[in-house]
Amino acid sequence: MGMSMRMNSTNRTAAIHVQEPYDAIVVGSGMTGGIAAKELCERGLKTLVLDRGVAFEHGTSFVTEHVPPWDLPRHGRVPLDQQRDEYEIQSKVYLFDEATKHLFVKDSEQPYKQEKSFDWIRANQVGGRSLMWARQSYRWGPQDFLANLEDGHGVDWPIRYEDLAPWYDYIEGYVGVSGQAEGLPQLPDGNFLPPMEMTAVEKHLKRHIESNFPDRRMTIGRSAVLTQALNGRAACHYCGTCERGCSAKSYFSAVSVSLPDAMATGNMTLRSNAIVHSVIYDPETNRASGVRFIDAETKEMIEVHARLVFLCASTLGTTQIMLNSKSSEFPNGIANSSGVLGRYLMDHHMGLIAGGRTDEYNDRFYNVNRPNDIYIPRFRNLGGASKRTDYVRGFAYQGSSWRSGPGRAASMAGIGADFKHSFRDPGPWTMELWGYGECLPKRENHCRLSETETDQWGIPQLIINAAWGDNEKAMRKDCLECAGEMLDVAGFKDIYIRDNIESNPPGLAIHEMGTARMGRDPQTSVLNGFNQAHDVPNLFVTDGACMTSSAVQNPSITYMALTARAVDYAVRANP
Amino acid sequence: MDRRTAISRIGVMLGGALSASTLSALVSGCSTPAEEGFTPSFLSSDQLERIARMSNAVIPDTDTPGARVAGVHRFIDTLLAEYHPRPEAETFRSMLDEFTSRHDIDALSDEALVKRLTEVDRLWSAGQEDRVWAGIKQWTIAGYYTSEVGMTQELRMMPFTEARMDMPRSEIERTWA
Incomplete structure (x- = not known):
């Protein structure tokens, strides 16, 4: 039966309940866990999905969906004392407010150690951060899988763009990505739904950028929001607050799409409040025989067994579990014979803001809150004249334009009827660009387990130590200069440029990745080209932990494509 | 709406x-929300009434209701009771009492109040520090334009509809709240 009970010597919980074995266990039910679950279940595997968050269901759990500000007790504000005492890190997220705070963990209840500032943003529910993601979905280009090989930072990727391209096709078709094909080699086109529209001011900027800078392109964001119906999901109705959940299933989340599809197969068992403690290693077979988890409500320690184990618990969550999976064969964490587990932590660097005002287009407007931005793909270090001598890799921009609303009244002179009525007109246009840059994989940027402090479930706390380096800083300077010159040639006024590096430490882009990287050599990497642990053949890691370099594209669609590809391999190879 | x-x-x-x-x-x-039966959580009834008069001077009744009908004073009481840390709220309360007596707010007719606050606003807009007025004005704007009155009668809520991101301004009667 494969149910032999193995007591971990470090386990302080007396009661261990061994449950029936499954074909596969997936740890985490978010962006990648949802895809892993769906793909495994559709191939007929009885799959147990464990998530440390609270139960959360499509529709019924979307308690703040469409609730207007006046029906929120403080019109959207979270008390300042509570932000400081309970949500010190989570409250830094741009969409943290009264309508979303229940979707984030309380930092006060789930502490971690920052040797240098690192904002670890974590979800509180089944479906994870797929509920609150920004939905931007860009393929990596061929250059991204070659970057480490060519400039020598990090190790070479074990796969190339061509290996992943069919899986991008597949996952985009499933997720539903709206966007405009551009024919750019560095940002390959995908399987797109019709693009969203730009505003008059964005179209103006696009014209001026593309006529003045032949190497630069501006396109509408490629967004996992449906612009036409797909697989029983409705086209977007543009309510503008996706992160509260979408009853129409118009944007992709695990809660609304992949987990329900997995459940519909009849092969998924989903367990919330399941805090995974470690992966169980069987030295006789050199396999992961299952996982141990703690029921967050009863505090019971439970063991479950399976033929395949997929870790999709988020970059740092997955690595914390692996580091805590200690055995005499792997004293420093399961599948860590290389010693690189926990190392080469990356995130995209951001907090680069350039904006300007225009007096034109006062006769143009828009009618909805578009859940999407514009995008200026990377144009540096792509060969030829784009090569820089002061840094390697590159940056891209998201951005948006808007006409100011009545909130501008708070800083304007006046009171009374005329003052009030003057805000019935929209204010002037602002156009902003927000730079995002690639982060080099550095050995010293790492996480490890505390030897002295545990969390409320007895699991060692994670210590994180990461910082931006000289390459990122040099890139930031160029990124802001380029943004300023683009706004300038387009005639924007009162141009402002800000480098908010101090308030944007690693983590806050919420693109943290690396720490269990893929590679060709088992001595310098944790996973092979199929996201399979070099050391433990039935253990797979398909979330951001697997990443060998960071590129600059928003990563979720790549994680999902890698996950679908890894499941396909795992089921066929049956390791 | x-x-x-x-x-x-x-x-x-x-x-x-x-x-x-x-x-x-x-x-x-x-x-329209009813006034009766409302007990402030932080402010006294007198302080609440002064806030109501002053916020209604910022956003008065015109062809649409003003700040008082929109419940802005109650929103400000909620912010002071629940959003701001208690020491900050207490500081504001004592500054408000000082402001009230310095400007003799209770003795002013509504018309005289508007005149007085116009002058207060002129000085504040010219750069003179006035934390009480800054608070009242900013909270009034924040509360009014997130109230049901402000979002559905004075301005318009964005519809849930097909997107038109580049359309004539003239097709939209009033701007989005």
């Missing part, structure tokens, strides 16, 4: 989870 808008909104919600209070607000004809 008129009932037709309210009902068409429900139509596009596609089974979305509506809070009981939202649903009742949508179908009850979106009536």
